[in-house]
Amino acid sequence: MFRRRDGGFRQKLVHVTLRGALYGSWVLGLFPFTYDSWTRKLHRSKWLIGYGIVLNVGIVALILANDTESETPVRMEVFKRNPLAERVNSIHDYHSLVMFALMLLRCYWKSGDIAKILNELMDLQWHHFRHYPLEDCCSFDDFVLHRGLSVVLEIFSMLVMELGMSPNYSPQLFLGTTGLCIIVLVVLLGASHFHLAVVYIYRCVWIVNRELLRFANQLAEGETVESCEVDRLLSLYSRLLELNHRLAGNYDYQMVMVMVSFLAANVLGIYYYIIFSISLHKEMNAILLFIVPQAMIINMYDFWLAIAVCDLAERTGRKTSTILKLFNDIENMDISLERSISDFALFCSHQRFRFRHCGLFYVNYEMGFRMAITSFLYLLFLIQFDFSNL
Numbered sequence: 001m002f003r004r005r006d007g008g009f010r011q012k013l014v015h016v017t018l019r020g021a022l023y024g025s026w027v028l029g030l031f032p033f034t035y036d037s038w039t040r041k042l043h044r045s046k047w048l049i050g051y052g053i054v055l056n057v058g059i060v061a062l063i064l065a066n067d068t069e070s071e072t073p074v075r076m077e078v079f080k081r082n083p084l085a086e087r088v089n090s091i092h093d094y095h096s097l098v099m100f101a102l103m104l105l106r107c108y109w110k111s112g113d114i115a116k117i118l119n120e121l122m123d124l125q126w127h128h129f130r131h132y133p134l135e136d137c138c139s140f141d142d143f144v145l146h147r148g149l150s151v152v153l154e155i156f157s158m159l160v161m162e163l164g165m166s167p168n169y170s171p172q173l174f175l176g177t178t179g180l181c182i183i184v185l186v187v188l189l190g191a192s193h194f195h196l197a198v199v200y201i202y203r204c205v206w207i208v209n210r211e212l213l214r215f216a217n218q219l220a221e222g223e224t225v226e227s228c229e230v231d232r233l234l235s236l237y238s239r240l241l242e243l244n245h246r247l248a249g250n251y252d253y254q255m256v257m258v259m260v261s262f263l264a265a266n267v268l269g270i271y272y273y274i275i276f277s278i279s280l281h282k283e284m285n286a287i288l289l290f291i292v293p294q295a296m297i298i299n300m301y302d303f304w305l306a307i308a309v310c311d312l313a314e315r316t317g318r319k320t321s322t323i324l325k326l327f328n329d330i331e332n333m334d335i336s337l338e339r340s341i342s343d344f345a346l347f348c349s350h351q352r353f354r355f356r357h358c359g360l361f362y363v364n365y366e367m368g369f370r371m372a373i374t375s376f377l378y379l380l381f382l383i384q385f386d387f388s389n390l
Contacts, residue, residue: 014141017148021196025189028182029055030104032111033118040122042115049108056104056186060097063179085268085275088382092264099257100183103190110250114193117246120239121200128236132207140203143309147195150302151188157298158184160291188302191258194251195309198355201247202313204240205353208233209319216326219333230340234347237320241351244313252357255306262303263375266296270379300372307368310355314364317353324348 025031029052033042107114162177211233215225273292324345327333333341355363 010141010145014144017144018196020148021151021189021192024185025193028186028189029053030107030186030189031193032108033115040126041119042122044111044115049111052104052108056100059179059182060100063176063183065175084385085272088268088271092268095257095264096183096261099254099261100187102257103187103254106250106254107190113246113250117243117250118197121197121243124204124236124239124243125200129204129207137203137206139206139312140199143199143305143312144196146305147192150298150305151185151192153298154184154188154302155181157295161295187258187261190254191306194247194255195306197247198244198309198313201240201244201353202309202316205237205313205316205320208237208240209316209323212320212323213326216323216330219327219330224334225337227334227336227340230337230344234340234344237344238347238351241317241353244353244355248355248357255363256357256360259303259306259371262299262306263371266299267375267379267382269296269299271382274383303372304368307363307365310363311365311368313353314355314362317348321345321348 022031026048029048032045032048032052034045034048035042158181159177162180212230215230218225269292324341327338327341357363361367
């Protein structure tokens with residue numbers, strides 16, 4: 001399913017990251033597919049779906065039976081000083097549980113559609129793009145490594161938050177913390193499925209752009225280019241665009257809740273930070289200097305990665321139109337080739353690589369910046385609403 005193990009250390013690390021995401025998803029019941037190496041196809045497995053349901057229901061039951069999060073001394077002080085903080089924390093916990101359930105529900109419910117998308121993507125990779133070295137596309141490796149790093153950092157941050165704020169260690173605390181880490185890992189891996197599929201689509205579009213640029217250079221040097229080659233690239237481009245729309249439609253609700261969760265966690269983190277440091281007049285300690293800030297930084301890092309991969313695919317799609325404009329400067333072009341280039345340019349002007357979640361907003365750097373600013377404004381509203389208790 002993935003690349004061979006050849007290449008340098010960087011490529012091997014990318015290979016290990018992809019393998020880790022795949023095997024981790026299988027173990028947690030988040031990837032209910034079996035792979036047939038003979039046909040190179042994924043097949044939906046009802047046994048894996050049943051295993052995932054039983055496993056994750058058991059994890060939720062384990063957390064509910066060993067819930068000591070709200071009983072830590074730090075949180076008890078904050079909640080006693082500010083009842084609104086306790087209410088908002090309860091709402092965020094409910095949102096996290098709904099997000100976890102929705103991630104699994106959509107994964108199982110849409111598993112047939114997801115299998116078709118992944119099979120078609122693997123088919124394109126095998127028949128049309130396997131001869132191009134993956135190492136040439138540096139952004140592919142960069143994002144895969146950043147994605148793997150973000151998952152590790154999020155789990156590390158969760159452990160630091162839970163254990164750092166609980167001075168008294170017990171088996172109940174260990175079981176509750178383990179269950180929370182598994183839930184966070186399920187959500188992160190579910191989001192990673194979408195992000196990794198997007199980055200594979202990005203790589204294919206990047207190769208199409210490189211081929212178009214090569215054709216333009218050949219024509220500029222007086223060489224000939226067959227119109228059927230351009231038509232082939234247009235067919236691949238349209239299939240990739242269709243896969244992109246179908247993929248976004250299957251993951252839009254999950255990704256919206258994940259991004260909202262990251263931003264809400266940072267808003268609540270700053271709000272608790274203000275209560276703990278100002279209202280309770282606490283001196284600077286490990287909680288204020290390290291535990292809370294590291295969690296907010298890692299959350300923002302993960303949120304921005306979710307924005308960056310969509311913006312990367314969108315910008316690469318826009319570059320296709322820019323490259324096609326280079327053919328306008330070439331004289332004495334074959335009529336059939338000119339018609340093929342015009343069809344490609346017309347298609348790109350009407351169909352673009354964009355990610356519109358829930359039909360509400362497009363995901364790119366501009367929208368990511370607006371969402372970050374909006375979360376800061378919500379923090380100000382929260383402080384103004386409860387200013388008398390601070």
